Amino acid sequence: MPITSLDIxxxxxxxxxxxxxxxxxxxxxxxxxxxxxYAGPSSGWSQAREGGITLDLxxxxxxxxxxxxxxxxxxxxxxxxxFEADDGSMVLKMLRNAQKNxxxxxxTVRDLGGWxxxxxxxxxxxxxxxxxxxxxxxxxxxxxxxxxxxxxxxGMYRVADxxxxxxxxxxxxVMHGADLIKIGVTxxxxxxxxxPGATHFNEEEIRxxxxxxxxxxxxxxxxxxxxxxxxxALRAGVRTIEHGTFLYQDPAAIEFMRENGIFxxxxxxxxxxxxxxxxxxxxxxxxxxxxxxxxxxxRSLKLAYxxxxxxxxxxxxxxxxxxxxxxxxxIYWMGQAGMSPVDAIAAATGxxxxxxxxEGWLGSLEAGKAADLIVVDANPLQDLRVLADKAHxxxxxxxxxxxxxxxxxxxxxxxxxxxxxxxK
Ligand SMILES: [Zn+2]
Numbered sequence: 001m002p003i004t005s006l007d008i009x010x011x012x013x014x015x016x017x018x019x020x021x022x023x024x025x026x027x028x029x030x031x032x033x034x035x036x037x038y039a040g041p042s043s044g045w046s047q048a049r050e051g052g053i054t055l056d057l058x059x060x061x062x063x064x065x066x067x068x069x070x071x072x073x074x075x076x077x078x079x080x081x082x083f084e085a086d087d088g089s090m091v092l093k094m095l096r097n098a099q100k101n102x103x104x105x106x107x108t109v110r111d112l113g114g115w116x117x118x119x120x121x122x123x124x125x126x127x128x129x130x131x132x133x134x135x136x137x138x139x140x141x142x143x144x145x146x147x148x149x150x151x152x153x154x155g156m157y158r159v160a161d162x163x164x165x166x167x168x169x170x171x172x173x174v175m176h177g178a179d180l181i182k183i184g185v186t187x188x189x190x191x192x193x194x195x196p197g198a199t200h201f202n203e204e205e206i207r208x209x210x211x212x213x214x215x216x217x218x219x220x221x222x223x224x225x226x227x228x229x230x231x232x233a234l235r236a237g238v239r240t241i242e243h244g245t246f247l248y249q250d251p252a253a254i255e256f257m258r259e260n261g262i263f264x265x266x267x268x269x270x271x272x273x274x275x276x277x278x279x280x281x282x283x284x285x286x287x288x289x290x291x292x293x294x295x296x297x298x299r300s301l302k303l304a305y306x307x308x309x310x311x312x313x314x315x316x317x318x319x320x321x322x323x324x325x326x327x328x329x330x331i332y333w334m335g336q337a338g339m340s341p342v343d344a345i346a347a348a349t350g351x352x353x354x355x356x357x358x359e360g361w362l363g364s365l366e367a368g369k370a371a372d373l374i375v376v377d378a379n380p381l382q383d384l385r386v387l388a389d390k391a392h393x394x395x396x397x398x399x400x401x402x403x404x405x406x407x408x409x410x411x412x413x414x415x416x417x418x419x420x421x422x423x424k
Contacts, residue, residue: 065107070314328388
C-alpha cells in the first residue's frame with residue numbers, strides 16, 4: 001500500500017544498524033516516504049520538521065527488518081514435508097505464510113522453491129497493495145536432475161537433464177519473474193532415498209546453468225551438501241551455497257568462498273526443529289537423516305565463519321515443524337554454532353541483503369535505505385532468542401508503514417492511522 005509523505009521520527013532508541021557495528025544508545029531514526037532520512041546519534045539530527053509523528057521508544061532496541069534468505073512459502077511445517085495442496089488453497093497458504101513472516105519481523109524473504117509459480121501471483125498482489133506481506137525475492141522452481149525428490153515435491157521441482165534442458169529451465173524461471181535461479185547440485189536430506197553427499201548435476205550442466213542465469217543478470221543459489229558438489233558449484237560461479245553440510249571436509253572450498261565473497265546459508269534450524277521434537281508423526285527416515293548430519297552442518301558453519309566466509313541467515317522455513325514466523329531462531333542457532341551475536345544479526349540483515357544483491361537499498365538502518373525495521377524491548381545481543389519471540393517484538397515497519405504491532409501502547413492509533421496496515 002503506498003505510503004503517504006508524512007514524516008516519522010523515532011527517538012530515544014538503541015540502534016543496532018545491521019552493519020555489524022556496536023549498538024548506539026540515544027539514537028534517532030527519521031523516515032520520509034518510506035525511506036530513512038537519518039539514523040544515528042540524536043546529536044546529529046537537527047532538521048526542523050513540520051507536522052509528522054514523533055515516537056519516544058524509551059531506549060528500546062531498533063534493528064533492520066530481518067531478511068530470511070531461504071524459505072519455502074509452499075510449506076507450513078507439515079511433519080512429513082508434504083506441501084501438496086490444490087492450486088486454490090495453495091495460493092492462500094503461501095499468502096498466509098508470507099504474512100506470518102512479516103508479522104514476526106521478517107520483512108524480506110527469499111523463496112528457494114515455490115509451487116506451480118503461484119508465489120509470483122502472491123508477490124504481485126502484495127506489491128500491488130492488495131495484501132500486506134514481506135518483500136519477496138523469488139527463485140521460482142528448484143531445478144533438479146531426474147530423481148526421487150521431483151516426485152515427492154511435485155510443483156516445486158523443475159526436472160532438467162542435460163545442458164539444453166538446463167538452459168531451458170533457467171529461461172522458464174526468468175520468464176515467470178524469478179530474481180535468481182535455484183539449482184539442486186547434490187542430493188537432499190528431506191527426500192527419503194536422497195543422498196545428500198551425492199553430486200547430481202554434471203559440472204557442464206552446472207556451468208551452463210550459471211552462464212544462462214548470468215545472461216539475464218540473475219545469480220544462482222546452489223543447494224549443496226556434499227563437498228564434491230560444493231566444489232563444482234563454486235567453480236561454476238554460484239552466489240550462495242545453501243546448507244553446505246559437508247563443507248568442513250574441504251578447506252580449499254572454504255578459502256575459495258572467503259576470497260570470492262561467496263555466501264554460506266547454513267540452515268541449522270531445520271535440523272534442530274526435527275531433532276528436538278517429540279512429534280511422533282515425523283517419519284523415522286527424516287529423524288535419522290537429520291540426527292546424522294546436524295553436527296557436521298554446525299561444524300561447517302563454524303569453520304567457514306572463523307575463516308571469514310560471509311554468512312547469510314536462512315531458516316528453510318516450511319520444512320517439517322519449521323514454522324513460518326519462527327525464523328528468527330535460526331539466528332540463535334547460528335550463535336550457538338559459534339557466530340558472535342553481532343555477526344549473527346548482521347547475517348540476518350545487512351549480510352543477507354548483500355547475498356540478495358539488494359544491499360544498495362535494503363538491510364541496514366542508514367540514510368537512503370528502505371525504512372524496514374523492528375522494535376524489541378530486550379537486548380538481542382544478550383539473548384538472540386529475543387528475535388524469535390513476539391512477546392519482545394513491539395512493532396514491525398515495512399517501508400515506513402507499521403505492518404504488525406504486538407504492543408499497542410506504542411502506537412497512538414489516531415496519529416498512525418495512515419501508516420498502519422496490521423496483520424497478526
Ligand atoms: Zn530449502
